[in-house]
Amino acid sequence: MFFQQILNGITVGGVYALIALGYTMVYGILELINFAHGEIYMIGAYLGIIFIGIFTAIGLTEQSPLLAVLLSLTLSVIFCSAYGFAVEKLAYRPLRNAPKLSPLISAIGVSIFLQNYVMLSQGATDKVFPQLFETKGIEFLNLTITVLQIFIIVVSLLLMELLHLYVMKTRTGKAMRAVAQDKTMASLLGINIDWIISITFIIGSGLAAVAGFMVAMYYGLVNYSIGYIAGIKAFAAAVLGGIGSIPGAMLGGFILGIVESLAAGYLSSEYKDAYAFIILIIILLIKPRGLLGKSSGDRA
Amino acid sequence: MYRKILLALFVSIFLASSVFAKDAGVIKVGVAGPMTGPQAKMGMDFRNGVVLAVEEWNAQGGVLGKKIELIIGDDQADPKQAVSIANKFVNQEVSGVIGHFNSSCSIPASDIYNRAGIPMITPASTNPQLTERGYRGIFRVCGRDDQQGKVAAQFVVSKLKIKKVAVIHDKTTYGQGLADEFKKFIGTNAQVVHYGGIIQGDKDFKTVLTVIKNKQPELIFFGGIYPEGGLLVKQAREIGLKTPFMSGDGVIDPKFIEIAGSGNAEGTYLTFSPDPKNVPTAKSFIEKYQKKYGEIGPYSVYAYDATNILLTAMKNAGRADSKAIIEKLHSGEFIGAFGKIKFDQKGDVTAAPYVVWITKGGKFVEYWKP
Numbered sequence: 240m241f242f243q244q245i246l247n248g249i250t251v252g253g254v255y256a257l258i259a260l261g262y263t264m265v266y267g268i269l270e271l272i273n274f275a276h277g278e279i280y281m282i283g284a285y286l287g288i289i290f291i292g293i294f295t296a297i298g299l300t301e302q303s304p305l306l307a308v309l310l311s312l313t314l315s316v317i318f319c320s321a322y323g324f325a326v327e328k329l330a331y332r333p334l335r336n337a338p339k340l341s342p343l344i345s346a347i348g349v350s351i352f353l354q355n356y357v358m359l360s361q362g363a364t365d366k367v368f369p370q371l372f373e374t375k376g377i378e379f380l381n382l383t384i385t386v387l388q389i390f391i392i393v394v395s396l397l398l399m400e401l402l403h404l405y406v407m408k409t410r411t412g413k414a415m416r417a418v419a420q421d422k423t424m425a426s427l428l429g430i431n432i433d434w435i436i437s438i439t440f441i442i443g444s445g446l447a448a449v450a451g452f453m454v455a456m457y458y459g460l461v462n463y464s465i466g467y468i469a470g471i472k473a474f475a476a477a478v479l480g481g482i483g484s485i486p487g488a489m490l491g492g493f494i495l496g497i498v499e500s501l502a503a504g505y506l507s508s509e510y511k512d513a514y515a516f517i518i519l520i521i522i523l524l525i526k527p528r529g530l531l532g533k534s535s536g537d538r539a
Numbered sequence: 540m541y542r543k544i545l546l547a548l549f550v551s552i553f554l555a556s557s558v559f560a561k562d563a564g565v566i567k568v569g570v571a572g573p574m575t576g577p578q579a580k581m582g583m584d585f586r587n588g589v590v591l592a593v594e595e596w597n598a599q600g601g602v603l604g605k606k607i608e609l610i611i612g613d614d615q616a617d618p619k620q621a622v623s624i625a626n627k628f629v630n631q632e633v634s635g636v637i638g639h640f641n642s643s644c645s646i647p648a649s650d651i652y653n654r655a656g657i658p659m660i661t662p663a664s665t666n667p668q669l670t671e672r673g674y675r676g677i678f679r680v681c682g683r684d685d686q687q688g689k690v691a692a693q694f695v696v697s698k699l700k701i702k703k704v705a706v707i708h709d710k711t712t713y714g715q716g717l718a719d720e721f722k723k724f725i726g727t728n729a730q731v732v733h734y735g736g737i738i739q740g741d742k743d744f745k746t747v748l749t750v751i752k753n754k755q756p757e758l759i760f761f762g763g764i765y766p767e768g769g770l771l772v773k774q775a776r777e778i779g780l781k782t783p784f785m786s787g788d789g790v791i792d793p794k795f796i797e798i799a800g801s802g803n804a805e806g807t808y809l810t811f812s813p814d815p816k817n818v819p820t821a822k823s824f825i826e827k828y829q830k831k832y833g834e835i836g837p838y839s840v841y842a843y844d845a846t847n848i849l850l851t852a853m854k855n856a857g858r859a860d861s862k863a864i865i866e867k868l869h870s871g872e873f874i875g876a877f878g879k880i881k882f883d884q885k886g887d888v889t890a891a892p893y894v895v896w897i898t899k900g901g902k903f904v905e906y907w908k909p
Contacts, residue, residue, distance in 0.1 A: 240753045243778070247745040363575045365766050367797045376779050383778045458742040459773065460766060460798055462577055465742070500746045508747040509710060509736040 243382050244504040245497055250388045250457075252496020253395030257450035258473030259480070259488035260402065261323075261443030267419045267483040268439050270339065274346040275326055277470015278353035279319055279444045283451025284461045285357060286315035288366050295369065304371040308456070315452050316445045322353075323444025324437055332433070350466075358463040365462045368455045387457045394453065398446060399489050406485060411438060419483070468512065475519045481532025490530060494518070565608040566601070566859050568593065568849065569628040571621065571638035571648070572663075574613035577740075577766065580792065582640055584836020585662055586611060589637050591828060592846035602850050603859060614644045625651035633657060634859045635849045637842060642666030643712040649677045656861045658868060660849055662841035665788065666716045670885040676865045678882055680845045680875070681838075682812065682891030684713070687787055688720025690893040690909050691810045695758060695785065696728040698895075698907055705733035705756035705782075707747065707771065709763035714739075717787045718762030732756050739767060744774050752780045764789040769798025776803040785809065791837045791896070791903055801901040810893050812877070814905045815840045821876035844875035 258280050265273045290311035294300045300307040330349045334342045376383035406412035417425040418435045426432050454469075455461045476495045480487025495515050502514040522530065570589045573582035593607050601607050610631060612624035621644035628636055629651060636652060636659040639645045645664035652659040653674040660678045661669070667683045695701050704725060708718035715736065722731055732754040737744055748771070751759065759775065759782050761768055768790035775784065785808040796804040815821040815835070824843055828835045849864070851873055856863035873880045881889045897906040 240749055243749045244746055247743075247749065251743055363577065363579050365577055365794065365798070367794065370800045376777050378779060385777050454742070458770060459800075460742060460770060464577075464740070468740070503746040504750050507735065508744075508750070509738070511738055511741065511746070 240504070241501075242380075244500045246382060246384060246388070248497035248500030249493060250391050250496070251500065252493035253391050254450045254454055254469075254492075255473050255476045255495050256489045256492025257395050257398065257446045258469060259476040259492045260399070260485065261447050262474050262477040263480070263482055263485060263488040264415075264439050264443050266477070267485075268415065268436060269331070269342070271331065271342050271346065272474065273331075273443075274343070274470070275330075275349035275353060276443065276447060277466035277468075277473070278350050278357075279323055279326075279466075280447040280451040280454075280469055280473075281461075281463065281466030282322055282353065282357060283315050283319045283448030284455035284465065285361060285366070285451075285463075286318050286448070287311055287452040287455045288368050288461060290314050291369060291371075300369075300371065308371060312449065312452050316448045319448030319451075320441040320445045323440040323447075326444075327437060327440040332436075350470075354463055354466065361463065363463065365460050368459045368461065370459060371456075387453075391453045391457060394449065398449060402442070402446070403485065405442075411435070415439060472512075472515050475515050478529055479519050479522050481529030484529070484531045487529055487531035494530075564605060566603065566605045566853070567608050567610055567631060567633040568846070569610045569612055569624075569631075569633040569636040569638070571612035571614050571624050571628070571636060571644075572640035573616040573644075574611065576615040576617070578616045578640070578764065580794070581663070581836065581838065582613070582616075585638075585640060585838045585842040587828065587832045587836075588662070588839035588842030589846045591824075591831065592843045592850070596850055602853050603857070605859075607850065612638070614639055614641075614648075616641050616644065618643050618647050621645070621648045622651065624648070628652075629655040629657065634853065634861065635659070635864060637662065637845050637849065639664065640838070641711075641713060642669060642716065645669055646712060649674055653677060656865075658849065658852075658861060658865045660845040660868075662845045663838045664713075666712050667720075668712070668716070670887050674886070675869075676861070676886075678848075678868060678886040680841050680848065680880060680888060681788075682893055683887060684717045684787070685720045685723075686891050687810045687893050688717055688722075689724045690895065691721050691760065691785060691787070691808075692724030692726075692728075693909050694808070694810075694895045694907055695725065695760070699758065699783070701729055701757040701783075703730050703732050703754075703756045703758075705751045705754065705759045706731055706735075707733075707751075707759065707761045707763075708736050709739045709761075709767055710736040711739060711763070713789060714761075714763035716762070717789075718760065721760050721762065737763075737767060737771075739763070741767070742770060744771050745778060748775050748778055748780055751775075752778060756782055758783045758785060761786045761790075763787075765792045765795035766798060769795045769804070772799035772803050772807060776800075783808065788812075788837065796898060796901055804898045804901070807898045808906070809896050809898075809903070811837065811896050811903075812841075813892055813894050814896075815876065817905065818877055820874075820878055824876045840876050844873075844877060844880065847875065848873045848880065 261276045294307040330345045331342050376385045414430045476491035477488045480491025498518050499514050503511040614621035614624050625648040640663045642664040645661050658676040665684045667685050706718050708714040733751050788811045791811050852864050852867040855867045895907040896903050
């Protein structure tokens with residue numbers, strides 16, 4: 240049972256980690272906690288249901304479910320990236336030089352707006368994601384795992400590795416790191432700061448869309464309020480790993496998922512949501528900057 | 540320009556207030572339930588039943604020579620909202636309330652109606668606590684969780700002859716109440732190997748199901764509503780837990796099967812009142828409802844009955860005075876779509892029929908009578 244719980248935890252943790260990356264990247268560059276990020280994840284889940292619906296209507300889902308899923312996933316990522324881009328441009332960029340609290344308040348406003356926008360346009364009832372794949376678990380070594388669980392774990396690990404390579408190896412990645420270190424210096428060296436910030440939001444929102452899409456497919460149930468608790472937990476994961484640090488967000492996500500799973504399994508499932516924050520408090524007491532947060536200077 | 544706007548504003552305020560002043564010629568009835576939010580479907584199903592009943596009365600000239608005006612309150616299944624709706628109804632001087640839907644809303648709201656002396660009839664709140672506090676004006680036309688839990692326990696013990704059960708609830712007044720009653724009536728006839736709560740609104744129950752799987756129960760009983768119920772069934776099957784699943788009236792919604800997946804939901808049991816389609820007296824109501832709104836919801840009939848009972852009591856009382864209406868509700872015998880209804884001292888129906896239903900071929904069908 241112990242390993243089964245770990246496996247359950249890794250699946251959930253992968254999703255937390257994908258969302259946490261968006262928080263941490265934005266914080267690393269702007270020192271802004273983007274509270275609207277959880278809503279982008281929720282919109283990703285809704286877009287998934289909408290696109291799958293369209294593909295089912297034109298008959299593609301029946302012919303090739305995998306192709307329909309991959310196409311819907313790609314489309315949700317594109318649309319969510321556009322949402323992320325627009326949110327930054329409309330709600331944060333005008334406040335770039337305002338006191339730090341202003342963009343934060345703006346972020347909370349965007350979050351409330353997006354939640355109600357989805358509620359009003361899509362209705363308040365739960366939406367069901369159609370079951371496309373076999374849901375019976377595969378058994379091995381006394382463990383049960385479903386196709387979708389494997390899909391979630393593989394996709395989240397793959398995306399994290401790709402993001403890591405992107406930030407470490409490409410020119411844009413290097414520019415992102417430069418902007419995170421010192422905006423003024425980076426712009427003096429000819430880096431287009433606005434563009435780098437936009438790219439950060441686009442990538443972060445894309446990852447959130449993938450997380451939302453996978454969650455919608457895995458649980459099969461979506462409503463307009465799922466972004467709140469997922470966002471808060473992913474934020475906890477980002478802080479746990481050291482906000483601003485990309486490997487930290489991944490580590491934080493997995494730790495959170497596993498701890499939650501084990502605690503709910505061995506202690507009590509009634510307080511499942513509380514464990515995430517208990518572990519966060521403990522880590523912050525011991526390591527105030529999070530597990531992989533840099534301890535020197537003001538910047539992450 | 541400003542002056543014109545100001546003038547328009549004043550005029551519209553006067554027009555609006557003259558609308559309010561005209562209310563004296565109608566009898567106001569409040570309907571409260573989750574009209575929006577995750578349980579909006581249940582709320583709308585029951586609202587439609589009330590609207591249909593009121594339209595019938597109004598077509599025949601209303602009650603006591605006055606038209607009936609419905610005031611719809613949306614509590615969003617949230618106890619705090621329910622209390623504010625209750626206060627609003629009291630301020631608007633309604634003559635009676637049909638609602639609320641959720642037990643967790645009905646109980647706090649009933650405090651307010653009781654203080655104001657307004658009769659309240661709930662079509663759906665099944666928690667025993669609601670009518671156990673000696674409030675004279677609080678009634679329900681549905682059954683109680685202890686009656687429901689008893690039937691479920693009887694079914695499990697005497698029909699399925701099961702020896703080991705796991706009990707889960709969603710920590711709400713309704714869910715935990717039902718689970719507790721089930722556990723109480725199971726008593727020593729079977730062993731309860733797991734008893735615990737989950738969080739309403741959560742989506743991942745694999746951890747708790749993994750724990751349950753390890754304890755090898757022969758049946759899982761869930762006290763709660765359909766979104767969690769559906770997910771529990773789906774995820775149980777995913778981790779290879781094939782144990783029969785049983786729940787209460789909170790999961791009787793087509794969405795339950797949709798969420799669980801029709802293959803997974805097949806063979807799950809639940810307790811609910813008898814199918815109105817099998818009750819001859821309900822036939823004309825169902826036809827009317829279907830013509831107007833489509834498929835009837837699980838509580839539409841109760842809502843219709845509750846409304847008719849309230850208005851009949853009002854007619855019998857001869858005046859829209861709350862105290863007289865409450866007395867008539869206690870003393871009268873009413874004919875509902877489900878047959879004769881009479882209230883006991885507490886405000887519960889004297890005969891609350893519960894039967895066991897099963898999910899078969901993607902539909903709920905009546906299965907077992909105690």
